[in-house]
Amino acid sequence: MSRAGAYTLTAVVVAATGLYAATDGLRALTAEAARRVQIQETRPAVPPFVVEGLQGRRHALRPDSNQVVMVEFIYTTCPTICQTAGGDFAALRDRAVDRGLPVRMLSVSFDPAADGLSELRDYADRHGADGDVWSVARLRPADLQDALRFFRVKAVPDGWGGYQHNAAVLLIDPDGLLVAAYDTGDFDRILAHVEQLS
Amino acid sequence: MRTLSQIPDNAAQQSATKTAAVIKLSIGLSGVVFLLMMIFGLIMRAAQAGWVDLDNALFYQLLTAHGAGMVGTATFSGAAIMWYFLARHVALNATVYIAFLGLFLLGVVLVLGSIFIGGFGGAWNFLFPLPALSGGIWEVGAAVAFCLGYISIGVGFLLYYLEVGYKIARAYGGLLGGLGWRFVWHGDVSRAPPPTVIAAASVTIFNSIGIIFGAIVLVATIVNLLFPEFAIDALMAKNAILFFGHVFINASIYMAVTAVYEVIPEYTGKPWKVSRVFVIAWAVVVIFVQGVYFHHLLQDVNMPKWSMVVGQVMSYGSSVVLIAVTVYSTAVYLKGAAIKWDLSLRLLVLGVIGWGVGTIPAFIDGMVAVNKIMHNTMWVPGHFHTYLLLGEVAMAFGFAAWLVRGRAIRETSALDRFAFGAYVAGGGGFVLMFLWSGASSIPRRWAVHYAQWQLQSQLATVFATVVVLATALLVAGYLRGLLRRGTEQ
Amino acid sequence: MNTVLLSTLCFGAALVLQPMARLDPVAHMLLQYPVLGVSGYLLGLKMPTAPDLRGPLLVLGITCVGFWMLPRSLDAALDSPGMHLAKLVTLPLLAGLPLGMSVPRVGAVLRGFLKAQSLSMLGVLSFLYSHAPIRICNSYLIEDQQRLGAGFLWLAGGLSLLWAVPLFLGHSLMPDLLLQRKKHHDLC
Numbered sequence A: 001m002s003r004a005g006a007y008t009l010t011a012v013v014v015a016a017t018g019l020y021a022a023t024d025g026l027r028a029l030t031a032e033a034a035r036r037v038q039i040q041e042t043r044p045a046v047p048p049f050v051v052e053g054l055q056g057r058r059h060a061l062r063p064d065s066n067q068v069v070m071v072e073f074i075y076t077t078c079p080t081i082c083q084t085a086g087g088d089f090a091a092l093r094d095r096a097v098d099r100g101l102p103v104r105m106l107s108v109s110f111d112p113a114a115d116g117l118s119e120l121r122d123y124a125d126r127h128g129a130d131g132d133v134w135s136v137a138r139l140r141p142a143d144l145q146d147a148l149r150f151f152r153v154k155a156v157p158d159g160w161g162g163y164q165h166n167a168a169v170l171l172i173d174p175d176g177l178l179v180a181a182y183d184t185g186d187f188d189r190i191l192a193h194v195e196q197l198s
Numbered sequence B: 001m002r003t004l005s006q007i008p009d010n011a012a013q014q015s016a017t018k019t020a021a022v023i024k025l026s027i028g029l030s031g032v033v034f035l036l037m038m039i040f041g042l043i044m045r046a047a048q049a050g051w052v053d054l055d056n057a058l059f060y061q062l063l064t065a066h067g068a069g070m071v072g073t074a075t076f077s078g079a080a081i082m083w084y085f086l087a088r089h090v091a092l093n094a095t096v097y098i099a100f101l102g103l104f105l106l107g108v109v110l111v112l113g114s115i116f117i118g119g120f121g122g123a124w125n126f127l128f129p130l131p132a133l134s135g136g137i138w139e140v141g142a143a144v145a146f147c148l149g150y151i152s153i154g155v156g157f158l159l160y161y162l163e164v165g166y167k168i169a170r171a172y173g174g175l176l177g178g179l180g181w182r183f184v185w186h187g188d189v190s191r192a193p194p195p196t197v198i199a200a201a202s203v204t205i206f207n208s209i210g211i212i213f214g215a216i217v218l219v220a221t222i223v224n225l226l227f228p229e230f231a232i233d234a235l236m237a238k239n240a241i242l243f244f245g246h247v248f249i250n251a252s253i254y255m256a257v258t259a260v261y262e263v264i265p266e267y268t269g270k271p272w273k274v275s276r277v278f279v280i281a282w283a284v285v286v287i288f289v290q291g292v293y294f295h296h297l298l299q300d301v302n303m304p305k306w307s308m309v310v311g312q313v314m315s316y317g318s319s320v321v322l323i324a325v326t327v328y329s330t331a332v333y334l335k336g337a338a339i340k341w342d343l344s345l346r347l348l349v350l351g352v353i354g355w356g357v358g359t360i361p362a363f364i365d366g367m368v369a370v371n372k373i374m375h376n377t378m379w380v381p382g383h384f385h386t387y388l389l390l391g392e393v394a395m396a397f398g399f400a401a402w403l404v405r406g407r408a409i410r411e412t413s414a415l416d417r418f419a420f421g422a423y424v425a426g427g428g429g430f431v432l433m434f435l436w437s438g439a440s441s442i443p444r445r446w447a448v449h450y451a452q453w454q455l456q457s458q459l460a461t462v463f464a465t466v467v468v469l470a471t472a473l474l475v476a477g478y479l480r481g482l483l484r485r486g487t488e489q
Numbered sequence C: 001m002n003t004v005l006l007s008t009l010c011f012g013a014a015l016v017l018q019p020m021a022r023l024d025p026v027a028h029m030l031l032q033y034p035v036l037g038v039s040g041y042l043l044g045l046k047m048p049t050a051p052d053l054r055g056p057l058l059v060l061g062i063t064c065v066g067f068w069m070l071p072r073s074l075d076a077a078l079d080s081p082g083m084h085l086a087k088l089v090t091l092p093l094l095a096g097l098p099l100g101m102s103v104p105r106v107g108a109v110l111r112g113f114l115k116a117q118s119l120s121m122l123g124v125l126s127f128l129y130s131h132a133p134i135r136i137c138n139s140y141l142i143e144d145q146q147r148l149g150a151g152f153l154w155l156a157g158g159l160s161l162l163w164a165v166p167l168f169l170g171h172s173l174m175p176d177l178l179l180q181r182k183k184h185h186d187l188c
């Protein structure tokens, strides 16, 4: 082969390797997919965030003992994806209870300024989050930035007073490690993972 | 104008020898692959006849291989023919052809591997979302390999057309000059480019566009296979695929027909003249072959049925003027001339006739069955087997016979006469059985046929056997001719 | 001298565009990216290159463009200051510059191939961005993503005209400037 050909071939190999690495081994083209791959691979420990729930109750995001915590980030006035997510969470709760899985579920608002306790209450009532297995809560303003950064939640104002954001079900294992993120409707894989963790 | 004569003689000589060698190789490969794919077809037809017991998955693998293999080889052999004759008019760089050949073969290996190792059976036109829905029969990897194979072939063709396009543009004052369109309105038509150049410029334009669209769907399909969250709009994908597939297979015959323009004059002693109608006929092809599909590609709403009907009629209609011109001119040139009918001439003329006859069923389909246009019966394979088996492939074998003919034109030998007769009779019977099946509403692409459908399939199997034997004789004759010519030199 | 000035202007324009790029993916990908690339490309046109290095430079440039076209890179450039800086440096120096040093000097067939290929890739991007049911970038709204998809299509249409017209008309009718007539002895 000519010298130019050899150089070019080498460059192609290097380039392909680079792009392979830059997409986490052809697994993630988007930031959201990358978030999910990286959570599964790094399993970061969740900081001791505390969220405010209904009736002034406080919930730690970290699990108590031998328990798996499922978290999703929402804002209650969201007309679209959070309502779907709420419906999905209800279905997930029913299935988890049926299977007798030791889970605690939290829908956490990332918009504490707009989501007062009464808005949270409405959202909880609408989806049947009775506080038993599944509670609705909001981030404290002091934790807001840290929590969004840690969970890599990104909410973009949509110009209509709401947000478009990356919705997902996040799993925290009994040791307090953030271990996975799934689509909110991906019941089978979520439940299988919970089963395996507990 | 730059022509061969302006290149130093020595280099031109060398380049011509090199070109001739690779073209002979390409035609030999095409012949062998045609034969093999015909045997696959025969097996499928025999399975539909209930005479052989074929696993369903294997049937669809054979169907995919037969479809992809035939479309690929038809276009490949057409490309070889056009390159050979275009090189008489402009100085083509043989290295580009060799790169084309290499990429084509790489693609064939990938496609065959995906089918017979990976088990891919999503049919040659891989309509979305079929590649992703294997029902567990094939892995994502097989579908990706299939698409990569197509991409490799597409890249090869793109290089081919770029070289052809640049050389024509340079020699004839832009591609527009190569198309000869300015002679439509005024000017002395005798100064228009030769017919082969007009054909090559036309095919280059529409098939390059087709390939670019094909590449879009192929890459999008691969992205979707690897990252399912990137869904593809099925309607849009279907349009782009149909556009690409349709243009690509059409290109095969538009390229092969250059053999008619260049070889028949050797028999008649009169050059194939470019007339105003000839230029217009090719212009119609260039514009309508693709014009039909453009508005489909840009709209997202569900396609109304009429648009499919119009699309179908227009796209076959686009070739009608050209076919009429070609058939008519062939008849006029041959009439009255004292002609020795050897194998090559017979096959070329058969090709012209098969091409013409093959569009008739398409018209009937478009007109009679307007509301059943999507009914997908055997009528459709009936139509395209006519213009491919009796059209493009006949032209390719005619070119092959001409390549090894020797300088003097000899009367057809008894063996050749037999092979030719068997090809016509077997091929004719075979396509008629498809059409009869279609007229009886037998669906296409069914691995297993009900008992009441089997008669047509059984007769077709007999005819197909005859075609396969005739083809084997033609291929053997070509290979023998190559050896003979090789030792003569 | 002229080139350096023009290149600097392009780079300056890219900086000015930053606030828009943050809000609008069309401004980000179809305005800021290109001016960054062009600022390097112009410099590359003037740089001497050993023929042996054209291939690797071409690959480098294409890879760098490819990397920044990944939706996740678009997000990363907005989320992390390091990536923001990397974008401002690499798009001119690792994409534009090597492309400017190689593209105009390769054979006509290869250059035509690159053009055809970029048209297909724009088509693919348009296909994906306008029809993906998900949000591809976390930083942008889905409506903007669809606008970006349409933008790719327009760009592809514009470029195909720009490139096809000279080929059609040939040098008899087109000013020499638009036609890069070259022998392609160094093809493939």
Ligand code: HEM
Pocket (backbone or CB within 6 Å): B038, B039, B040, B041, B042, B044, B045, B063, B064, B066, B067, B068, B070, B071, B074, B123, B124, B125, B381, B385, B388, B389, B393, B443, B444, B445, B446, B464, B467, B468
């Ligand atoms: C002896 C010759 C041949 C035989 C026995 C044969 C047989 C068949 C059969 C049985 C089918 C499937 C029909 C169905 O049920 O849908 C088929 C499809 C097809 N054939 Fe042939 N064929 C022959 C020659 C050719 C030639 C020469 C070409 C093209 C150059 C060709 C191109 C195709 C294509 C494109 C399909 C469609 C595949 C699909 O539906 O995915 N065939 N052929």
